[in-house]
Amino acid sequence: MKKPSILLTNIHERSALGALQSLETANIRVIKATTVKGLQSLDKKENVILHPCPIEKFYDFKNWITEFVNKNEGLFVFPINEGIVFACESIRIEHADIEGRFIMPSHNSLKYTLSKFNATQAAQDAGLKIPKTFFIREAFSEVTNIPNESLNYPLILKWDNVLNPSGIYEKGSLRVVDNYMELVDSVAELKPISCSIILQQMVPGYGVGAFFLRKNGKIVLRFAHRRLHEVPWTGGVSAYCESSNNQEVLDAGEKLLEAIDYDGLAMVEFRKEDGKSPKFLEINGRLWGSLGLALRAEADFPKAMVESFLNGYTKVKQPDLERIVKWHEPRFDMLYLRSLWTETSKFKDEEAPKFKGAMQVALNFVNPTIGSDWMKPSEPWLTIKRYLRLLKNELGQIKRNLSSSKKKKHETPDIVLEGIKRTELLRNKFPQIKNILFVCYGNICRSSYTEFRWEAKRESNLELPKSKSVGFHNNVGRSTPLRFQSVARNLGVELSGHRSKRITSDLVNEADLLIVMDQRNLEDVKKEFPEAIIKTILLGAIGDNYENAEIQDPYGQKIGTGGAIYRRLDKELNKLEELILTK
Incomplete structure (x- = not known):
């Protein structure tokens, strides 16, 4: 076998650490690299080089990989997550001279691993059961x-x-x-x-997976597992799992890969109910977080992948799938445990197995037959250090939860209560209002939407007061993020021409009423324009929704947040219109 150098990026991730264990055991030289943030989470920081974050700085990362490969003859890149695979695929397409330096699925195969849309269509066409x-x-x-x-x-x-x-x-x-x-x-x-x-x-049940290395139209290595604990418990990544010899799962995965002529590493994921056939979810073309289970079962995918790529064959033998092994990841098992009390199933008849789950997590930590990547007999201090750090983190989380619980029991902040009360007191003066100033922090999401929606209302009824919108952010001239422009457009408000403005004394003095969104806005008004607080109200309190009087900023929040917030703004603006027009 050749003696290559393998570059593993994002070495702090579970899958990369599993690959590192495999390749170093096989005496294959590995160059370890990660991000600045990733380096902080590593136990061993020696001989780790830094690279840009593939998610936050995609092009910088791409350029770094390209340059690094060109400078190091005989170096091969083994991508271990989808962001890195995505970047490396882009490099393969653009740089034919180094196309063969990336140990990853073929171009055609990535069409399915990087797209649930394409993979689900292919599974349907191949006759697999899908949701x-x-x-x-x-x-x-x-x-x-x-x-x-x-x-x-x-x-x-x-x-x-x-x-x-x-x-x-x-x-x-x-x-x-x-x-x-x-x-x-x-x-x-x-x-x-x-x-x-x-x-x-949605598919009830539990996660199962079929794992394959397929080269030149043949299965080189196969493996399967069942998730026993997932994060969250309602369905997600593996925290505790066992190997499986479920032939139905293996056959379904192999059937799909044959149908699309897959080449490379594949993790074919399904969800299964007891007594029913598995339903296909997706194909992943990279190493997975519970790789430790496969390695424990002697299904050495990283070594087999490298050997097959470089030599056309591998010395890794197919393990006996009848031999069942179990594995858990301590940190994720604790997250699973936490989720038993914090997550609720979307299925009416499914309840969190709190007692059973807690008992099993406890057993996982003391049962020597359950494997874990954390156990390093040759480095006992490192093992102890990891568990002590986990204990410290969990105690810190308990403390934070108790603190959060106390805060929830506390009354609404005084400044918000004052805003609610002021909103009530000023209602009878709404019909006399001539100028409104809508205020939020950035003036790109909430206040901009309210201004444009309100001005559209004025086109139909000139009795309504005029409006403007501003924010406290010092960078002006910013546009509304495209995702929120799209949501607003879908609701009939066009924000593409909006550019953010900062609040000024002149605009405050000109306004008869300042309408803000949340506690932060109230505090900013009180700090910068204390004399204007007497005419400042909360938009969310106009409709008597006092327990939820603040309207949160959708910026940076998950997909779907924008629509919910904009519909809330519409509801409150409709109530404001009604109160103003009530003579």
């Missing part, structure tokens, strides 16, 4: 096919990875939508991202 699926939109298409309102909610909206028009890598994700309105708002918010979107029925 009921609606294909909402293909990547970069202008056509959006939202099904009618007569659906059985909740449903899962999923969107794919994509490099958006501004050159930023957008990681795919999912969210549960509970009604048609949430579906429409979320799809509208995703429109500028240009990603593929599907909508699927």
Whole structure:
């Protein structure tokens, strides 16, 4: 076998650490690299080089990889997550001279691993069982096919990875939508991202996976597992799992890979109910977080992948799948435990197994037959250090939860209570108002929307007062983020021409009423314009919603937040209009 150098980026991730263990055991030279943030979480920081974050600085990372490969003859890159795979695929396409230096699935195979849309279509065509699926939109298409309102909610909206028009890598994700309105708002918010979107029925049960290394039309290595604990407990990543010899799962995965002529590493994920056939979810073309289980079962995928790529064959033998092994990740098992008390299932008859789950987590920490990457017999101090750090983190979390619980029991902040009371007192003066100043922090999401919506109302009724909007952010001239422009447009408000403005004394003096969104806005007004606080009210308190008088900023929040907040703004503005027109 050749003696290559393998570059592992994001070495702090679970899958990369598993690959490092495999390759170093095989005496393959590994160059370890990670981000500045990733370096902080590593136990061993020696001989680790730094690279840009592949998510936050996609092009910088791409350029770094390209330059590093060109400078190091005989170096091969082994990508271990989708963001890195995405970047390396882009490099393979653009730089044919170094195309063969990336140990990853073929171009055609990545069409399916990087897209749940394409993978689900392929699984359906191959005759696999899939959840009921609606294909909402293909990547970069202008056509959006939202099904009618007569659906059985909740449903899962999923969107794919994509490099958006501004050159930023957008990681795919999912969210549960509970009604048609949430579906429409979320799809509208995703429109500028240009990603593929599907909508699927939720599948009860537990996660199962079939893992393969397929080269030149043949399966080189296979493995399967079942998730026993997931994070959260309602469904997610593995915290505690066991190997499996479920032939139905293995056959379904192999059937799909054959249908699409897959080449490379593949993790074919399913969800399964007891007594029922597994339903396909997705294909991942990279190493997975619970790689430690496969290695414990002697299914050495990293070594097999490198050997097959470089030599055309591997010395790794197919393990006996009848031998069941178990594995857990201590940190994730604690997250699973926490989720038993914090997460609620979307299925009416499914309750969190609190007692059983807690007992099993406790057993996982003391049962020597359950494997863990944390156990390093040759480095006992490192093992102790990891568990002490976990204990410290958990005690800190308990302290934070208790503190948060006490805060929830406390009364609403005084400044918010004052704002609510002032809103009540000023209602009878609303009909005399001539000028309104809508205020939020940035003047790009909330106050901008209220101004444009209110001015549209004035076009139909000139009796309504005039309005302007401002914020406290010092950077002016900023536009509304595209995702919120899209949501607003879907609701009939066009924000593409808006540019942010900062609040000034002249605008404050000109206004008869300042309408703010949250506690921070109240504090900023009181600090900078203390004389204006007597004419400052909370928009969210206008409709008597005193327990939820603040309207939070959607900026930086998850997909779907914008629509919910804009609809709330509309509701409060309608009430304001009603009160103003009441003579």
